[in-house]
Amino acid sequence: MNWKQExxxxxxxxxxxxxxxxxxxHSERFQTAVIESLQLVRWYAQEHVILCLVPAFFIAGAVxxxxxxxxxxxxxxxxANRAIAYGVAAVSGTILAVCSCTILPLFSGIYRxxxxxxxxxxxxxxxxxxxxxxxxxxxxxLGPQLGIARAVGAIVFSIIIGLSMSWLFRKEEKERSVAxxxxxxxxxxxxxxxxxxxxxSMIGILVFANWGAPRGEEAGLWHAIWSAKWIIxxxxxxxxxxxxxxxYNIGWIRLSVVALLVAISAWxxxxxxxxxxxxxxxxxxxxxxxxxxxxxxxxxxEEGEWFSQSWFYCKQILPLLLIGVVxxxxxxxxxxxxxxxxxxxxxxxxxxxxxxxxxxSNFLASLAGAFMYFATLTEVPILxxxxxxxxxxxxxxxxxxxxxxxxxxxxLVIHSVIGTKKTVAxxxxxxxxxTISGLIYGALFPTPAIQ
Amino acid sequence: MLIQVLxxxxxxxxxxxxxxxxxxADLGVDATVEKVEDIVKITSxxxxxxxxxxxxxxxxxxxxxxxxxxxxSLIGG
Numbered sequence: 001m002n003w004k005q006e007x008x009x010x011x012x013x014x015x016x017x018x019x020x021x022x023x024x025x026h027s028e029r030f031q032t033a034v035i036e037s038l039q040l041v042r043w044y045a046q047e048h049v050i051l052c053l054v055p056a057f058f059i060a061g062a063v064x065x066x067x068x069x070x071x072x073x074x075x076x077x078x079x080a081n082r083a084i085a086y087g088v089a090a091v092s093g094t095i096l097a098v099c100s101c102t103i104l105p106l107f108s109g110i111y112r113x114x115x116x117x118x119x120x121x122x123x124x125x126x127x128x129x130x131x132x133x134x135x136x137x138x139x140x141x142l143g144p145q146l147g148i149a150r151a152v153g154a155i156v157f158s159i160i161i162g163l164s165m166s167w168l169f170r171k172e173e174k175e176r177s178v179a180x181x182x183x184x185x186x187x188x189x190x191x192x193x194x195x196x197x198x199x200x201s202m203i204g205i206l207v208f209a210n211w212g213a214p215r216g217e218e219a220g221l222w223h224a225i226w227s228a229k230w231i232i233x234x235x236x237x238x239x240x241x242x243x244x245x246x247x248y249n250i251g252w253i254r255l256s257v258v259a260l261l262v263a264i265s266a267w268x269x270x271x272x273x274x275x276x277x278x279x280x281x282x283x284x285x286x287x288x289x290x291x292x293x294x295x296x297x298x299x300x301x302e303e304g305e306w307f308s309q310s311w312f313y314c315k316q317i318l319p320l321l322l323i324g325v326v327x328x329x330x331x332x333x334x335x336x337x338x339x340x341x342x343x344x345x346x347x348x349x350x351x352x353x354x355x356x357x358x359x360x361s362n363f364l365a366s367l368a369g370a371f372m373y374f375a376t377l378t379e380v381p382i383l384x385x386x387x388x389x390x391x392x393x394x395x396x397x398x399x400x401x402x403x404x405x406x407x408x409x410x411x412l413v414i415h416s417v418i419g420t421k422k423t424v425a426x427x428x429x430x431x432x433x434x435t436i437s438g439l440i441y442g443a444l445f446p447t448p449a450i451q
Numbered sequence: 452m453l454i455q456v457l458x459x460x461x462x463x464x465x466x467x468x469x470x471x472x473x474x475x476a477d478l479g480v481d482a483t484v485e486k487v488e489d490i491v492k493i494t495s496x497x498x499x500x501x502x503x504x505x506x507x508x509x510x511x512x513x514x515x516x517x518x519x520x521x522x523x524s525l526i527g528g
Contacts, residue, residue: 073499104459108490109499316462413459417490 033343037329040381044325048140050282053318054289055206056136061310062202063132065302066195067095076114076123085115086122090158093127103127108417117418118166121426124414126158128404133317137380138400140210142387149441150400157401157433164429169422194247201243204236209285230281237262237288248303250295258291317376324378332385343385351390357442359435365395366434369402370427373410379403394442402434452482452526457493458502464488467502467516474522482526 024030072095074080075088089110093103103124111120130151139147211229214222225232241259244250266284269275275283296307332350333343354361374382379400387396406427415423454471458464464486471484487493487505496505500514504525511525 104490105457105493105501106499108494109497112494113497114499312462413490417494 029342030344033330033333036334036342037326039334040329040385041322041325043334044321044381046279048137049318050286050289051209052136052140052206053133053321054314055202055209056133057310057313057317058292058306059136059199059202059206060132060313061306061308062199063095064309065306066190066198076110076119080115082115082118085119086159086162089115089119089123089162090126090155091130093123093130094132104413104417107414111418116166117169117422118162120162121165122158122162124426125161125405125430126154129154129158129401131376131404133313134377134380134404136206137377141380141384142396145445146393146397146400149397149437149445153397153401153437153441157437161426161429161433165422165426168425190247194243197239198243198247201236201240205233205240208233208236209281249301250303254295258288258295261291262288320375321377321381324375325381328378328381328385332382332389334385343389345389347389350386354386354391354395357392357394357439357446359439361392361395362398362435362438362442363431365391365438366398366402366431369399369434370406370431371408372403373407374403376404392442393446394438394440396438397441398434398438401437402430406430452480453507454482454484454526455487455505456484456502457487457496457498457505459490459493460488463516464502467504470517470519471504471522473519474526477519478523478526480526 072088072092075084076092080088106127107120107124110123111117114120135147135151138150208225208229211226214220214226238259241255245252245255262284265287269280269283273283293307296303297311298304299307329343331343331345332347354365369379383391383396383399386399387393411423411427414426418426454475456464456468456471458467468484468486475482475484487496493501493503496503496510498505498510498513502516503513504511504517504522506526512521517525
């Protein structure tokens, strides 16, 4: 019996058994928490998966395939201009961090063979923090303010952290590897403006399909856009189809078939079938998604690779998100759309610990974020409920900035690359930066903009 | 022949290893397929983007999950 391998499984089984043994099924609070957790799951499924997550998966997959990684990498090499290296390191996470575990080898590579500790630290922090999917979901569920603050905060502070690390350890010899970095092959280019339009069309669909209902006034630009949102989304979709046909080798016949099916299902949904208003767009949108998936998935070329990447994200993330939502619901209840969430953890505790905008609440949120492990995107439902249970906006941002970049297991790996002293410095810098950003944001924008 | 698959342990790297195993089995060559997961070791190959494949000490592909056929052509099949 190989205990070294088996002890983890044994511990999990024992833990799960104890939980089941002591399950407080008769407690009313527990029952409410379970129901609310399921309500939250349903809300996510109805409101966010089809219109928001699915387009986001397509966008993320496209970034992995159509944006040239080799050309980005050359800005992070040993001969790169330092100032540019910091800037590139801060934003390239969106392009380079295709697989979340690519971040660590890249970090190690930039540190040992590339531009050095500073840009490497910048990349290490910002990579997970500006994950496209996370920003999209944050903006959608927690409000565009927090989404933008998260992206901007991550980029700005990643540069500050990188510069600080570089300065703190300036006297140490950096172990530079003699071997030149092995770069991925440069890919045959598509003119940049075509790639930009391609992404713009997808982002247009994403943004306008999810354009929220205006709160309050009937007049105004926001309201006008909202009334026309499906027409605008449709226009972007047609643009997207044209781009696919012109520059991405997709046949016009297939695209037309899909367009026809979408049009028919739209006519059915919006006019003929008895579907509630808010669910009407889901059918044509789903038909469009399924059509696109069918067209792409049978291909062997770059476009087929695009679908494989998107599908990979879907497989990896949906189950984790589901688990995250279930746990968030159990612990804090369903607090969507103005409901008073009741979970296992009383709201008073949350308010006491991380409510308002004090130095302590920001610091606690930051610390919790740093050590807790958040599987990709799970920070969003958890944060949504924390905010509804009384967490302040400042501490919320602090958690968003410290959470994805760090976790206990992550710290152990980082430590194997740069050693204890530098790891401690890095973690401390992240916590401090997150706390400060939280304080500033909380002071400027204390009212949440949650839907 | 020594084939090393470099990757810290996510799905992509595992898939590359499986594909490498399949390629070797298909060709019937005398080769060992090894997975390298230690980050520092991976960096020492000069590799920054995983997954990557190294054949007899030479880095052959970086940042892509190659299909068994593509791997076969790398090892001379």
